[in-house]
Amino acid sequence: MWLTSKIKQILMVLKPGVVTLKYPFEPRPVAKDFRGQPAWDHHKCVGCGGCAAHCPARTILVRDICQELRIMIYDGARCAYCGRCADVCPEDAIVMTEQFELATGDRDDITVTMELFMLTCQRCGRCYNMETTNMIDKMELKGFRYDHLEMRAVIPKATERFDAKVLEATERYERPRT
Amino acid sequence: MNAVEVARKLKEEFGAAVRATDSPSPDRLFIDVERAVLRPVSNRIAALGGRYIVSIGYDEIARNGTLGLVHTFAFDADHWAAAVRTSAPASDPLFDSITPDIPNAGWSEREYMDLLGMKFVGHPKPKRLILADDWPEGVHPLRKEVPYNLVPPAAEDVAYRLDEAPEGTAVIPIGPFHSSLHEPEHFAVYVDGETIKGCDYRGFMTHRGIEKLCQTQVSYNEVPFVAERICGICGSVHATTYAQAVEAAAGIRISRRAEYIRTVILEIERLHSHLLWLGVAGHLIGFDTVFMQAWRVRERIMWLSERITGNRKTYGMVVIGGVRRDITPEIAKEIEEVLAGVEKETLVLKKSIIGDTSIHRRTKGVGVISKEESVRWSLVGPVARARGIDIDVRRDHPYAAYDDMTFDVPVVTSEDVWGTLVVRVLEIFEAIKILRQALRNMPSDGPLLAEVGEALPPLRHAFSLVEAPRGEAAHYVITGEENRPERWRVRAPSYPNLQAVPLMLLGDQFADFPIILGSIDPCFSCTDRVAVIDARTGRRRVLGRQELENISRRGKG
């Protein structure tokens, strides 16, 4: 029994041969519809904040630094790559890319900051992006705007207690001068 | 004995002490009892054939000043489960411990001593279980008044007191970091020479309050993704269990097609998990060729998962109301192809190891625990099936599309590690069988996601059971008012199985420790319920090499 098992084990090995990949030296394509690092298309984004409201890891921050300017920050350090943001985005502004080699020593490498120009609706006071259709009302979940007083109670605290540094950075945010 | 009969019997025997019974569906029975009869009622249910699952404690202080406690039991042969509910005023949170009769309740009760400040009269080992050693006394983090992100100051001079070592034994510390544990936990193994005479366990080192987090921070449909990250191996199981519990509580019906897709995902996960375990078991007895070969076969499943779900392991497929991605005919074809290959290769693998006497020598008669003891300790999954207990949630409490599937539940009676190995290898082929049926019979239409109303009804209780690869996972959900669960209790399969490990170790050789512990496929993080979410602020910094070295050498002479 012992010997036959050993022979079978050796035979089992012969057929598949060596399966080691030359991975870091040869690229390994990922499957179609892979959920890698999310990427934002700032042309499409209307700044609704749906992604921030649905992010299980609370890693997307929405912040209005003034009436017209909304900043969205994605901090990849905590991202779980679930792809919920891409699912809920009404404008398909978020796609899950094929990028997965994201190890880095510098957090800024995987942090994405996006600055959106918003206009205020003269009737209701809510924000929308003038260039595209207002999709805000289609969002079922309320409470994505951080500094909307009424909504503050429903805003996840984790956003407020985000990385202190990132939070601080948004408070001192200045537009790049041209 | 079915739910109606048991309800009648209990009412007859305990009279008014059984306040109410409620059966929202034929397979669930909620029994509200007076605190005084909790222990006799639980014992009576156990005597009628109820298998203890888990206890749930919850805080209702704001609502009516009480702390609630639920013991759950499964009647596997009759396909239903019972929950015994009771409560006690927060000012006097005394309950009778059921641990002396049902030893597996030990951890649940210790958990609520820590987290809710309950007290259990007659508990045989009322030591701290979950909270860190330096956590202040009297702060019970699962109570609603305690903020989720409370960080009490750390203390240096407190340490867990291990059990007294039996006379004439030496203590071998296994953990918190040890190569046969893949996660930080601490076993103190008392050995006499090489023979194990006892063992104390101090775990929950990765407890980061995932239940509290989901009860206070995120919303219903974000929890599945957090739940999925409870465990790196059976993540989808936890997401499904949670989603099913919420769906049961809110009365959401999901489409048959979504149920089939869930079945496919769960079985693919089982395939990968069984092959993973087979490899790990080989590694633990020093047989790395089995390890590498099993994982080589498994790799095809990982690529398949990536193809179907977009990720190798965290599938992210299950949400409340259904699934996120479809299985198209071309994906179904790819699954069939991979299955054919995996089946063939697993068969070769099975043939080459099942008769190997050198493996028999390391696994037969090792980690023995008798069938009676296993029933008493409420073991689940392959560990129980290796000891002659014929239970399988997929057959006994069918969920998803398992009621349409025909499959065998392998049961062996060798009562040792070898039995576990046989059961898990055989289950690989059963999983392939189920997958083929599921792909063949899957309805071609039906929405992936059911319409979920604006708000789910609050304060409904429900629990759901799912057969994870390593045993039964149980989630208990109380729906809440703020678009998130009021209480969510996770019980992973390792939770009951791990409690019986000291019993399995007794009298075995120290060299067998890794494989005995490995045989239950312990998932400490499941047991501890880890969250990947770390909401602490300001503490993040990158440690350099020198700092790490200094930390690792601190305390050394």
Add this chain to the structure above:
Amino acid sequence: MVMGIVYALVNVLVFVLLAPFYDGVARRLTARVQSRKGPPLRQPYLDILKLLGKENVISAEGWPFRLAPLSAFASILAVIVLVPLGAKANILSHRADVITVVYLLALGGVSVLLGALASRNTFAMIGASREMMTMIMIEPVLAMTLIMTAVKVNSLGLQGAMAGVSASGFGLSTGLMLAVYLLALQAFVAKQPFDIAEAEIEVLEGPFIEYSGPNYALFKLSMMLKQMFYAFLFVSVFLPAAGTGVYPLDILIQLAAILAVFVLIAVVGSTNPRLRIDQAVRYYAVLIFLSLCAVGLALKGL
């Protein structure tokens, strides 16, 4: 005289330079059995160089801890300098007999124990106790092998004993001893199923757990040398074909045979789980009994 010194130097050079190569071959083969590509053959050399360049963490007080790697390395060096590589006795071979070799090998084992016990690490202690048991049970098999050949030539001299089989030809006793030696080979070289003392899963490399850097490099190198020595012993005792008389050719033939032994070691090692110490001890006991039988048969002249 001069040639004697040259032969001794060649011994040391060949062993120290090639031991990592054979280890590399074994690793490569193990990888192939596991469907892996495996590390390049130069990897063991790089490992040793890397370890030599690392910080030497002295985690235990006292001189035994520092001395152990040195004495382990020194004793195995002393063994290999004595043996007649290429069937040529060197200047030292004449001054040693089989007892010396057995003692020096035991000294290597004792050094490992010394280091392990000095480190006062729980896992090292378990490893040491297992190592001790293995030593007690497996050294007799080695001793019996050498004594059997010594019986054949009626001399305890090393050179004579090593050539004992070729001198007297194969008999019943030689055949039995060859089988016993093969069965004990994995235990000699501490590979699966007998890598019990170092079992990484249970006792985390056991005796070596507290060693790092150059100290560990010495241990590692002496382990490799020991493995090569046991393979060499098998070749030179049981395969007396290397008798062309041309010194470099003889060495090459022996090295090729050693390679074959390593192939065997790797294949057996990679297709077996580790045994428990109690199971191993029972196995060793049978081997000791059989090797005693072989010596008995040799005394009878069979």
